Structure formats: C-alpha cells, structure tokens
Amino acid sequence: xxxxxxxxxxxxxxxxxxxxxxxxxxxxxxxxxxxxxxxxxxxxxxxxxxxxxxxxxxxxxxxxxxxxxxxxxxxxxxxxxxxxxxxxxxxxxxxxxxxxxxxxxxxxxxxxxxxxxxxxxxxxxxxxxxxxxxxxxxxxxxxxxxxxxxxxxxxxxxxxxxxxxxxxxxxxxxxxxxxxxxxxxxxxxxxxxxxxxxxxxxxxxxxxxxxxxxxxxxxxxxxxxxxxxxxxxxxxxxxxxxxxxxxxxxxxxxxxxxxxxxxxxxxxxxxxxxxxxxxxxxxxxxxxxxxxxxxxxxxxxxxxxxxxxxxxxxxxxxxxxxxxxxxxxxxxxxxxxxxxxxxxxxxxxxxxxxxxxxxxxxxxxxxxxxxxxxxxxxxxxxxxxxxxxxxxxxxxxxxxxxxxxxxxxxxxxxxxxxxxxxxxxxxxxxxxxxxxxxxxxxxxxxxxxxxxxxxxxxxxxxxxxxxxxxxxxxxxxxxxxxxxxxxxxxxxxxxxxxxxxxxxxxxxxxxxxx
Amino acid sequence: xxxxxxxxxxxxxxxxxxxxxxxxxxxxxxxxxxxxxxxxxxxxxxxxxxxxxxxxxxxxxxxxxxxxxxxxxxxxxxxxxxxxxxxxxxxxxxxxxxxxxxxxxxxxxxxxxxxxxxxxxxxxxxxxxxxxxxxxxxxxxxxxxxxxxxxxxx
Numbered sequence: 001x002x003x004x005x006x007x008x009x010x011x012x013x014x015x016x017x018x019x020x021x022x023x024x025x026x027x028x029x030x031x032x033x034x035x036x037x038x039x040x041x042x043x044x045x046x047x048x049x050x051x052x053x054x055x056x057x058x059x060x061x062x063x064x065x066x067x068x069x070x071x072x073x074x075x076x077x078x079x080x081x082x083x084x085x086x087x088x089x090x091x092x093x094x095x096x097x098x099x100x101x102x103x104x105x106x107x108x109x110x111x112x113x114x115x116x117x118x119x120x121x122x123x124x125x126x127x128x129x130x131x132x133x134x135x136x137x138x139x140x141x142x143x144x145x146x147x148x149x150x151x152x153x154x155x156x157x158x159x160x161x162x163x164x165x166x167x168x169x170x171x172x173x174x175x176x177x178x179x180x181x182x183x184x185x186x187x188x189x190x191x192x193x194x195x196x197x198x199x200x201x202x203x204x205x206x207x208x209x210x211x212x213x214x215x216x217x218x219x220x221x222x223x224x225x226x227x228x229x230x231x232x233x234x235x236x237x238x239x240x241x242x243x244x245x246x247x248x249x250x251x252x253x254x255x256x257x258x259x260x261x262x263x264x265x266x267x268x269x270x271x272x273x274x275x276x277x278x279x280x281x282x283x284x285x286x287x288x289x290x291x292x293x294x295x296x297x298x299x300x301x302x303x304x305x306x307x308x309x310x311x312x313x314x315x316x317x318x319x320x321x322x323x324x325x326x327x328x329x330x331x332x333x334x335x336x337x338x339x340x341x342x343x344x345x346x347x348x349x350x351x352x353x354x355x356x357x358x359x360x361x362x363x364x365x366x367x368x369x370x371x372x373x374x375x376x377x378x379x380x381x382x383x384x385x386x387x388x389x390x391x392x393x394x395x396x397x398x399x400x401x402x403x404x405x406x407x408x409x410x411x412x413x414x415x416x417x418x419x420x421x422x423x424x425x426x427x428x429x430x431x432x433x434x435x436x437x438x439x440x441x442x443x444x445x446x447x448x449x450x451x452x453x454x455x456x457x458x459x460x461x462x463x464x465x466x467x468x469x470x471x472x473x474x475x476x477x478x479x480x481x482x483x484x485x486x487x488x489x490x491x492x493x494x495x496x497x498x499x500x501x502x503x504x505x506x507x508x509x510x511x512x513x514x
Numbered sequence: 515x516x517x518x519x520x521x522x523x524x525x526x527x528x529x530x531x532x533x534x535x536x537x538x539x540x541x542x543x544x545x546x547x548x549x550x551x552x553x554x555x556x557x558x559x560x561x562x563x564x565x566x567x568x569x570x571x572x573x574x575x576x577x578x579x580x581x582x583x584x585x586x587x588x589x590x591x592x593x594x595x596x597x598x599x600x601x602x603x604x605x606x607x608x609x610x611x612x613x614x615x616x617x618x619x620x621x622x623x624x625x626x627x628x629x630x631x632x633x634x635x636x637x638x639x640x641x642x643x644x645x646x647x648x649x650x651x652x653x654x655x656x657x658x659x660x661x662x663x664x665x666x667x668x
Contacts (some may be wrong), residue, residue: 008642010638010639010653011639011640011643011653011655012533014640014646014653014654014655014656015643015653015655015656016645035612046642046643047642098625098645105626120628152602182637182639185598185599185600185601185636185637185641186598186599186600186637186641187637187639187641188639188640188641188642190639192521192639221629223545223582224594224635224637224638224639224648225638225639226648226651227651228639261538261542262541262545263541263579263580263582264541264544264545264580264582264583265580265581265635266579266580266581267636278541278567279538280537280538280574281538281539281540281541281542281566282540282572282576283575283576283579284579284580285579292585299537299538304595339643341640341642342600342641342642342644343600343603343604343641343644344603344644345600347641348605348641348642349642350642371604380599384598384599386637414600415643416599416600416603416641417603418603419603422603427599427602430599430602434598436637437636438636440579
C-alpha cells in the first residue's frame, strides 16, 4: 500500500497540516484509492509546510506548501505515483536546504512515525544503547568525552565530564534530568525532536543512566508545548511496553524509567537549578552554585541535567563512534549544531550542520535573507539573552569561542532575523522588560536591575539626558552581568549592550513615546 | 475550549491524593486542579497545604510564582499570543494590539461576554512561522489580521 506522509508537528499544524491530512483522507476515500497516511514530525523546512510526501520506489517525493484547496488537484495529478504538479518539490532528500545538512541528531525527524518503536529501530535506533551495553560505563563516558560533545542548552559544558562527575559522586539514588524547557525565542529544536523522534531522547537518557548509575529520569517540558508533551508521553508508554524502559531495560538487568513533567510558564525554569527546584515542587528560584547539580541536584542527589539535544546526540555518537562525531566541526566546537532560523526569514527552519559555517552563510544563503524582502538589519543569536549581530559581523563563524569573542553567544542555536524596520532601542528595552517579567527575584542585580533598566531606556527613548543615561545603562549592565546569580540577569546585558554598540543611532533618534 | 466545574473540596482531595505519592507532586497537582476547576482558587491553598504537610505560605508562594496558574477561571476560550522576539520581527505586536483594541480588553483580560481570554506568552516554538499563537490547544502560525479573525470565529 502506498504511504503518504503528513507532518503532525505543531508548526506544521499551525499552518494547516491537520486540515490537509483530513482533506487527503477524504479525497482518498472518495476516489477509492488504496493509500495510508502516516503522521510524522517535520523535516524542518517550515516555509514549505504543510509539506506532503509520498513513498515511491525511488524514494520520497515532496509537495508543498500544500493548502486544503490543493488536495483534489494533487490527487487528480496522480499523487500516489508521484505525479507532476506545480507544488512538486522533487525528491525530498535532494531539496537543497536538506541536502546541504549533516543530520545526525535529526536523522529520523520527519521520516519516521514518532510513536512507533518498530520505526525507530528500523532506522537504526537503539544501536547506541546496544553498544553502551557492551562497554563498561567508564568506556561509554570516555566515548562521550572524546566526541567533544558540549551542552547544547547554551552553556557548552562538556557532556562527558558532567557524566563522569555524577558517576563518581557518592550516593545511592542518582537522576537523569532532561531540560526540555525550551523558552528561548527563535528556538524550536527540542520541540521538533520530541514531536518527530522522541525515542532518540529516551535512548540518550537511557545511555546516560547506564553510564552514571541513575535509575530514574525526568523530562521537564513546557506547558506551551502540548503537542510535544502528548507525543513524548505516547513514546514513553510505548518504550515501557517494549521493555525499553522499566525494571529490566532491554533484558540487560538494569532498571530505568522516565517521567515527563510539565512546567507552568516560567522562563527562568530553563535555568538548571531553578528547574530542579520546580521539579521538587517549589518556586522556580535559582540556587547558588556550588554545590553543582552533579553532586547535589534533584532531591539533593547526584543529578545529570542535560538539554534535549545534548542527550539526543548521544545515541549516534555511541553507534558511530566518538571519532566520527569529533571529525565534524571546528576548533573546540565538535559535531553538529541544530541551527534554528527564525523570525523575519525567507527559509525558516532547522538546519543541522557541523560548526563553522559563517553567520552570513546561515542567514543569507541558507535562510535566503528576510521574508519581507527588505534588507537584514540585525540577527539575535542565542535567544532573548543573546547578542544582536549587525551584517558587518556576518563573517563570524558559528562556533562557541568565535561568538564569545564577538561578545555574543550561540545559546541553544536560535537565530532571529530582523529587517530594517526594527527599532533596536525598543528591542533593548524589551530585553530588560522580559528580564523583569521572568526574574525569579532571588538576586538584586536581576530583580531590581531589570526594572531600572527599562526605566533608563525609556528616558533615553524620550530624549532625556541621553549621554548621562547611556552611561548609566552601561554601568547597570556591568552590575547585572557580573553580579547576577544566573544567566537571566547575567546575560540580559548581551542584547542591551550589543544594540547600544552596533546600533547607536537608534538610541539618539528624536524622542519617542514610551 | 475550557470546561471547568465549580470548586469542590472533596473532588480536590481526590485529585491531590492521586498525585501526593509522587516525588515533588506540587506542579502535577496544580495542573490537575486547574484542568478540573479552570483555576487554582484561593480555597485550594489550605487544602493542598494540609495534604502535603506544607505551610499555606509555601503553597501560596508556588501558585503565585508561575504565570500559568489562574486564581479565577479564564473565559470559554483562551488565546495565547506570542510576544517574544521572533514574533515581534514579523509584526506580532501590531497584530495583537489591533486585536486587543477591537475586543476592548488588555493583556490577561477576558471579554465582557466571557467568551475569550487573551494571554501573553513568550515563545511557543513556532518561531519559523511567526507571528504565532495558541487558541486553546490549537497552534496558529503566519498569522494575519484576517486569519486570526477566522480562527476566532470558527
């Protein structure tokens, strides 16, 4: 029977994939056609969503963006035999945006049925855990260390070293916590993966558990992600049913289970210690470090806390070996990064590639510039706490150290593009406002600084004592950067100071209303 | 669409009891109470505090920390509009300002007929098809004034 693939990814549904799937099912029934519709994740080319694919002997053929009104015409044109149609994009794998990628973490996303264990195994799933079962835990950790994998949540800390710390920590109960509280604007990789290939996260967490001696895992996700949570829970139940989680994982004699927990709309809970507080049922207030979560984490037990993408990178590292992963990338940034192209961009989506492409290549060549067709003025890299880059810095290579040298950060891999209508002083004020809304309140530089920051920028926008207020703002940013407990207060100066440095003219325009 | 039932302490105790044995049960309990009653009313605070052997201040502190928990029920439908940077880059602020003006309400408020609550959220992970919103649990992307209006009247 011919298989047709329609994404059930939340972003695809947001642009009509559910209606297209229904129209396809109706059209197939009316015509008496023998085909089955498989709901997948997204391939990550959102300007082509809803994208429909059909299986042929030569591979999958894509059509998109498909509207409900296109469905009848597609079926008339012979969709099931990959008939010609103006919306036909050819072989999916040959679409340039996809063909140019190195997909390791997202290799199955958009291809498999995300709720099917059989599909996951059919596409190479659980080969990583099988290898980890053959190795000693220390060898597994050495493999992860050798791969050069660094935390994909933003901090870039070597994953293998974190795991080793937990393995060596005394304590009976240890935990694996997955940080899926993906709150950065411009990022959606965790969501896509949980909706498109949740078993890779389950496998990655299981390998972490085996390596460190943990027996219980938690995924801390977001209430803003109802679709991801539903798919993740279905996958967890399927994994339990298949003996891949539970008292005797894969019949190998070790116990591990995972529970999905959902946050409640607090951005700061993406900070690891606030996340642990929230999991314990408390206010999401940041803890002072040390002690590190690896020693004193969830319920005071040694805890591995890693981002979704860090954990989901592990199965392919274990299956293909550390050397293969470490061979990709540049400098101390090894392997691939799931770059998320967002905001005002023509070809928005997820682009997984080795580190080292320049920011300009990502935004202008791969992303195709702005969606509005106007010139790019600024790109915010790394979420609401990331710096704004002007086009004059487009030569910066996508690499942890190169971005740090340019006073920016990669964060969780988001790039938000703005055209020339953006008011960068207003964006700086928004950064302070966001920090004020989301501050946990524990440390003064963040709790008070963000409020004062909004007020100072409002005075600058109103044209009051601009020079004095800009120097006050710089002073305030230094206090926040060096005096805050966590990245929320500590990194809010990045968007503010980068806006001030690269777009000073926006702070000296005629007075505007606050 | 929300289908909340009025507060009932006995039912609340059942819900709390179903989660109380879990490690760190507070958030699952609050989510479950809000799913049942449409909010976590002040009446819930002493009930949760007794059940979990916490002070009322502790419970109150948790409820009020998180943006999601309401102390009074929302309207029949809830529209969560993203106000974060990626949606701003695609004109999201203008879109939401026009909607709020038309509805005659502010952020976090409910229309006079109780039909719709409009909340601000900061990122729905739909940043490559901005501006975006969530109407109850239905994601909406590449929003325009017309498509938002169509979704709200459906």
